[in-house]
Amino acid sequence: MPVNANDPRVKRTRQLLMQAFTELLDQKKNIYSISVIDITTRATVNRATFYAHFEDKFAFLENWMLEKSKMILKKRLPEESLFTFDCLPTLIQTVFEFLKGFRKYIAPGDKQIEPMFEIAMQKEVHQLLLKWLREEAVTSVSQERLEATALVISWGIFGSALQWSRNTQGRTVETMVKEVMGVIAASLVPVLEPRTK
Incomplete structure (x- = not known):
């Protein structure tokens, strides 16, 4: 039951x-x-x-990861209603630092668990970005375009952080935030152009 x-x-x-x-x-x-x-x-x-x-340990872990992701993002970012373009570097840095910290808890036997973390964190980032874009985007932009933009950006942030956390190649979090922010800013221009100039 x-x-x-x-x-x-x-x-x-x-x-x-x-x-x-x-x-x-x-x-x-x-x-x-x-x-x-x-x-x-x-x-x-x-x-x-x-x-x-x-249901099992994996269902528990999925729930734990989702709650942990929400808690970390809530702690580092302002209320959703106050999220702005200027908050994006903090969002990116939070994801990078979370994944770097997560690595210390993974052993070779944990590989099957890693995708759960990906889904939990990416889902939270996607929802936050989508809510912000719906409030701030140019009115002529379709809902489908906003959803696609939020999806691509959230996976872009998360994918970059995931790859970096596996092998930093001597690059700092700060360097990665600047690089990722440059790509994200360019992809947001068509959606937010009048408001970000």
Whole structure:
């Protein structure tokens, strides 16, 4: 039977599970080595409770990654209604730093988990960009064009950060932010032209 995500008890239990997992990660464990039993023991709940909330460890990880992505973006960026073109470098830097930090928790056995992180972070970046573009774009730009622009930019930011986090080649986050920002700014000109000049 599915749980009601709005029930305060459900929220509290999920929070305990998420916090337990984060604490285990902070103890220098890698993601792959943390078991459901490790999580439930740390959270002081039983396995049946875990499985009442999540189908399996991968469903839990997907939820944890989505919540972590939201939290990090919310902490580093202004409220969505205050997001502007000038916030883009901060958004890019946040994604790059998040992926760099995430690398320390990955071991060779974690490769199947990496796509979950990609989807969670890219989804949050895409939604933020799409909301901003819908508010700021030239009125003659179609919704389809705005959606495509937000999709391409979000994957561009995320893909660049992912490749860089795998092999920095001695390039700093600051250098990468400038390079990615140059490409993004050029792709936004047709959509925001009157407002960004």
